[in-house]
Amino acid sequence: GPLLKPWLASIQGTGLGGPLGDMLGSENSPFGKILGSGMEPAFKDLAQIPMVGVGREQIAKLMRAFDVHVDMRKATQKYQADITKTIGEAMKETMEQLVELSRKGEQIQSVRELIRLWVRIADKKFTRMYISEDFVEVQREVSRANLQNKLAQRAVLEMIYKQLDIPTRTELDDAYKTLYGLRREVRELRSARKQGEAESVALTNARKRAEAEV
Secondary structure, eight states: OTTTTHHHHHHHHHHHOOHHHHHOOOOTTTHHHHSSSHHHHHHHHHHGSSSSHHHHHHHHHHHHHHHHHHEEEHHHHHHHHHHHHHHHHHHHHHHHHHHHHHTTTTTOOOOOOHHHHHHHHHHHHHHHHHHHHHHHHHHHHHHHHHHHHHHHHHHHHHHHHHHHHHHOOOHHHHHHHHHHHHHHHHHHHHHHHHHHHHHHHHHHHHHHHHHHHH
C-alpha cells in the first residue's frame, strides 16, 4: 500500500541487514506475500487497516523493529563519532609533538619511532576516553540498543514464521523445555524404581534371614 512502500524503501536507506532486512526489503519475500496482493483488499492499503486485531499487532511489531533499528544506528554512530574524535585528537597531538621535536632540532629517524610515538599518544587518549563517564554511557546505549534490536527482529520473524506455518524460536524453546522436563521425570522414575527394587531385595533377604534363624 502507499503507506508500506515508503517505509520499506526507508529500510534500505538505513542499511538494515540480516534475515529481517532480506524479508522486508524484497517484494517476493514471505512478508511481501503476507501484506501483498494475496491479502484481502483491506490489507493492501495499510492506511485503511483497522486499528484492532491482527493487523494492528503486525504493524506495531514492524514499526517497533524499525524504531529500535534506528535507535541502534544512532547509538552506533555516536560510538563511532567518539572513536573518530579520539583518533583525531591523537593525530593532532602527534603532529604537535613532531613540530616540537623539529624546533629542538631533533628528528624521527625511522618509521618505528614514528609508530611508537603515535601509539604512546593514542594509548593515553583512548585510555582517558574509555574510563570517562560519557563513553561508558555510550557503551551502555550501544549494548541496550543492540539487545532491543535483536528482540524486535525476533518478534517480526516469529510473526512471519507463524504466517508461513514455520516453527518459531519461542515454540522450539517451549518444545525443548517440555522435552527436557520429560527426560528429567523419566530419570527420576528410573532412579525411584531402582531404589524400590533395591529396598525390595533387601527386605526379602532380611525376611529369609529371619526365617532361617527361626
